[in-house]
Amino acid sequence: MILKLNHLKVKAAAATQGVIEAVYALVGEGLIDQGQFARLQVELDWIQYKSNFREAVTATQGYNAMGQPCPIMDIHVDTRQVVPETLRTDLLRAIHRAQAGAEADACRLPLEEFQSLRSSIVWTFNRFFWRHLLAWEAATGKGYDKALPGGSSDGHNPLAIADDVAEFLDLLCDLRSRNQLPPEVNLLEVGVGNGSRCAQWLDQFQLLDQQRGTGLYSRVCFYMGDYSEDTLNKARLTVTKHIDQCRFVQVDAINPIKSLAQLRHKILQVHLTNVYDNLPDEEVVRRDGKLYFVQVRAYVPQTAVNSIGGKYGIPPELFRDRVYHMLETGFDSFGGPTHGVPFWQELWAAMRLEERLVQLEDLPEFPFPEGLDAGRLEDILQDAPTDFRFHLSSGALESFIRTLPLLHPRGYMQVFDIFVTDMAQYRTGFFGPGKLDGSLLNWVNGALLKEVAQREGYNVNFRPFKYRANTHTSILYTTRRE
Amino acid sequence: MTLPILPTAIVGSYAMPGWLERLKTDYFARRISRHDLDEIYDAAVKAAIKDQETAGLDVITDGELRRDNMVDYFAERLPGVQIDRTSKKFYYDFYDSAVMSKLPMASMGLVQDFTFLNTFTDRVPKFCVTGPHCLTKRIRNQFYPSEEAFATDIARVMNMELKRIRNQFYPSEEAFATDIARVMNMELKALVKAGATFIQIDEPYYSGFPEDLAWGVNVINTLVDGVNARIAIHICYGNRYGKPSWEGSYRYLFPTILKAKVQQLTLEFARRGGEDLDLFKEFNAPFELGLGVIDVKNTDIETPDMVAQHIRKALEVIPAEKIHILTDCGCFHLPRDVTFAKMKAMVEGTKIVRKELGR
Numbered sequence: 151m152i153l154k155l156n157h158l159k160v161k162a163a164a165a166t167q168g169v170i171e172a173v174y175a176l177v178g179e180g181l182i183d184q185g186q187f188a189r190l191q192v193e194l195d196w197i198q199y200k201s202n203f204r205e206a207v208t209a210t211q212g213y214n215a216m217g218q219p220c221p222i223m224d225i226h227v228d229t230r231q232v233v234p235e236t237l238r239t240d241l242l243r244a245i246h247r248a249q250a251g252a253e254a255d256a257c258r259l260p261l262e263e264f265q266s267l268r269s270s271i272v273w274t275f276n277r278f279f280w281r282h283l284l285a286w287e288a289a290t291g292k293g294y295d296k297a298l299p300g301g302s303s304d305g306h307n308p309l310a311i312a313d314d315v316a317e318f319l320d321l322l323c324d325l326r327s328r329n330q331l332p333p334e335v336n337l338l339e340v341g342v343g344n345g346s347r348c349a350q351w352l353d354q355f356q357l358l359d360q361q362r363g364t365g366l367y368s369r370v371c372f373y374m375g376d377y378s379e380d381t382l383n384k385a386r387l388t389v390t391k392h393i394d395q396c397r398f399v400q401v402d403a404i405n406p407i408k409s410l411a412q413l414r415h416k417i418l419q420v421h422l423t424n425v426y427d428n429l430p431d432e433e434v435v436r437r438d439g440k441l442y443f444v445q446v447r448a449y450v451p452q453t454a455v456n457s458i459g460g461k462y463g464i465p466p467e468l469f470r471d472r473v474y475h476m477l478e479t480g481f482d483s484f485g486g487p488t489h490g491v492p493f494w495q496e497l498w499a500a501m502r503l504e505e506r507l508v509q510l511e512d513l514p515e516f517p518f519p520e521g522l523d524a525g526r527l528e529d530i531l532q533d534a535p536t537d538f539r540f541h542l543s544s545g546a547l548e549s550f551i552r553t554l555p556l557l558h559p560r561g562y563m564q565v566f567d568i569f570v571t572d573m574a575q576y577r578t579g580f581f582g583p584g585k586l587d588g589s590l591l592n593w594v595n596g597a598l599l600k601e602v603a604q605r606e607g608y609n610v611n612f613r614p615f616k617y618r619a620n621t622h623t624s625i626l627y628t629t630r631r632e
Numbered sequence: 633m634t635l636p637i638l639p640t641a642i643v644g645s646y647a648m649p650g651w652l653e654r655l656k657t658d659y660f661a662r663r664i665s666r667h668d669l670d671e672i673y674d675a676a677v678k679a680a681i682k683d684q685e686t687a688g689l690d691v692i693t694d695g696e697l698r699r700d701n702m703v704d705y706f707a708e709r710l711p712g713v714q715i716d717r718t719s720k721k722f723y724y725d726f727y728d729s730a731v732m733s734k735l736p737m738a739s740m741g742l743v744q745d746f747t748f749l750n751t752f753t754d755r756v757p758k759f760c761v762t763g764p765h766c767l768t769k770r771i772r773n774q775f776y777p778s779e780e781a782f783a784t785d786i787a788r789v790m791n792m793e794l795k796r797i798r799n800q801f802y803p804s805e806e807a808f809a810t811d812i813a814r815v816m817n818m819e820l821k822a823l824v825k826a827g828a829t830f831i832q833i834d835e836p837y838y839s840g841f842p843e844d845l846a847w848g849v850n851v852i853n854t855l856v857d858g859v860n861a862r863i864a865i866h867i868c869y870g871n872r873y874g875k876p877s878w879e880g881s882y883r884y885l886f887p888t889i890l891k892a893k894v895q896q897l898t899l900e901f902a903r904r905g906g907e908d909l910d911l912f913k914e915f916n917a918p919f920e921l922g923l924g925v926i927d928v929k930n931t932d933i934e935t936p937d938m939v940a941q942h943i944r945k946a947l948e949v950i951p952a953e954k955i956h957i958l959t960d961c962g963c964f965h966l967p968r969d970v971t972f973a974k975m976k977a978m979v980e981g982t983k984i985v986r987k988e989l990g991r
Binding site: 330414523525529558559606608630631632 | 650654657722726842869870872873874875876877878879880884929930
């Protein structure tokens with residue numbers, strides 16, 4: 151058996167002894183056989199997000215490419231949730247469930263079949279959250295920003311904006327000195343929220359432009375992109391003062407170039423804050439030289455089905471249908487958001503993900519996100535740990551790759567987000583998925599983005615976000631490479 | 633061999649297949665031998681020639697598939713240039729290279745590649761070489777985003793001037809480029825002796841360093857002195873990783889470029905639009921125009937009508953006898969199927985205009 155401590159929290163180590171004793175006891179009682187014990191990997195995690203998709207103990211069964219169980223099994227213990235008194239029972243239950251595979255479990259109501267996290271229903275919930283954000287905020291009495299670790303978006307940090315504006319103006323002056331300044335100075339922000347960052351940025355640029363006498367403000371074209379027209383309309387009101395400098399574009403964060411193709415090679419700055427961590431993702435496990443794809447199935451514990459269903463008058467046999475109906479049509483079947491939103495919130499809090507590992511035998515045939523293929527992944531993994539689990543960050547990677555062609559040869563792209571900047575970092579912690587209010591949150595595999603971008607002709611660097619203490623945010627900074 | 637009116641060609645490189653990229657990188661990782669790689673190159677070049685012929689091009693290149701990039705192929709062959717072979721992991725990266733003494737006059741061995749091309753096509757072969765200005769820029773300064781950054785960092789570390797580092801012998805870039813031109817002049821003459829009638833010189837760095845143009849043109853004239861072939865000079869805005877390195881207008885070329893002793897200027901117009909075509913009229917440029925009608929930085933496939941439109945616009949300022957129809961730049965970064973479809977569109981679009989001209 152391999153025991154891994156995927157964290158640096160001293161408190162979590164206290165659970166280690168208990169876990170070892172419980173596993174040995176189960177082996178001694180014949181509840182885990184010797185063969186399985188030899189291939190068992192027990193991982194102790196400290197789950198950063200109190201609200202997440204895991205039970206205190208989960209077990210993940212491995213399958214070969216033919217769909218038959220293989221001896222690989224991972225047991226994850228969330229040392230933040232686990233209770234010593236129930237550890238043994240939890241372990242045993244988790245192993246039995248994992249071995250049962252896709253078979254019905256009376257204790258769980260599955261909401262879907264096993265599949266990639268990327269296509270899981272949890273992302274439908276995520277989209278539902280953004281579509282009904284106002285209803286959620288009204289019910290909780292606080293804005294989404296308040297759920298963020300610093301209580302506000304790092305993108306709005308005035309010092310960060312001031313530094314960026316100064317750097318950008320330097321770039322424009324340099325281009326002008328070389329007769330290479332385009333007539334229109336294009337900038338793009340994807341995911342503009344209420345438009346507050348754009349407004350602050352333009353305020354600061356206008357001020358600095360006046361102070362330096364550079365006369366460039368009138369050449370600025372700030373493309374404000376968001377997938378939601380409502381959000382753009384809201385943002386429009388925030389930038390009224392700079393309205394002549396702003397353009398409003400409906401942009402799919404996963405494919406920005408689709409709606410901005412006319413700006414290929416013409417944008418001097420692209421900015422995103424906390425967009426990538428909320429894009430669909432999937433995970434891969436490397437074990438004993440083989441790669442396994444993590445499949446998930448969302449479920450609601452039957453106890454929650456009974457309690458939530460009882461409260462809202464939904465019989466257990468209709469519960470799943472009502473969930474899908476809500477996701478498709480909103481809160482009409484609840485008579486409106488007054489009852490619908492609390493149902494949604496309780497359901498989301500109760501939702502969990504179970505997992506299984508499926509061996510990737512025919513790697514070149516795997517549906518990799520754009521920018522990645524089997525050969526590149528193999529190259530990237532050459533210097534990575536031999537035994538670990540990592541995000542493919544599929545949505546973030548596709549968004550990144552489909553944004554880079556917009557950059558002017560001297561342009562740069564900056565992304566404020568939570569990044570894993572080195573593959574080895576995956577051995578030191580759990581990086582999602584977690585829940586943030588009604589949305590989903592995953593750290594972004596920055597190391598992977600960096601490698602892929604290099605092959606596409608870009609340099610990627612990570613800078614610490616120095617404007618807020620104890621933050622996990624870092625800045626991905628991208629420019630063209632030679 | 634007579635070319636038709638509005639002859640068609642690619643600028644130089646053909647689509648680099650993903651499998652060949654893997655094999656090139658395998659070679660650097662010592663997973664396949666040089667002998668195997670050379671055999672693979674032969675097969676790939678033959679396929680590239682066949683694709684161009686099948687698409688209907690009139691002038692054929694070897695697709696430059698033996699080259700890792702437009703610099704290293706020459707840096708490796710230039711006598712006197714030292715290469716750090718450990719300095720790249722991915723084949724497309726640039727080597728770290730330096731020149732420490734005067735370049736000796738010696739063969740670069742390009743004739744062999746031309747002969748291979750000439751053996752496998754019966755159409756007009758075009759052989760492309762990277763120009764001395766570009767080689768001077770790359771060999772001198774491999775890693776830094778600008779000379780200023782390079783100089784600053786070097787000065788900090790070694791307290792030396794930029795111009796004395798990668799180039800530890802020549803007093804100026806112009807002197808270095810001129811000597812490269814002398815060595816390559818001998819090579820171009822050898823190519824002509826082997827049957828080359830059409831040679832293209834690639835100078836993409838002019839657009840990034842317009843202040844070098846005056847000496848850049850002198851160097852070109854040294855390079856082509858006594859070379860009895862049609863000489864084209866290709867000037868674009870860069871195509872590293874299939875992306876432009878600079879933006880701007882070709883106006884910076886004029887009137888200095890008029891002193892270049894070449895027959896053809898090959899410029900990109902498909903991606904950038906045709907505004908700069910008027911410069912040919914304004915300065916009464918004596919050159920043939922290699923007219924870029926295919927955008928190689930975009931996988932969208934042009935229609936024949938779009939190609940015909942580009943050509944008609946050029947015909948407003950330059951007679952058909954002085955126009956060659958080309959891609960904007962090399963097709964290195966495009967997928968093979970896209971490249972083939974673009975070449976077909978280029979040929980079909982050219983046929984439309986030839987028909988309109990009654991030729």
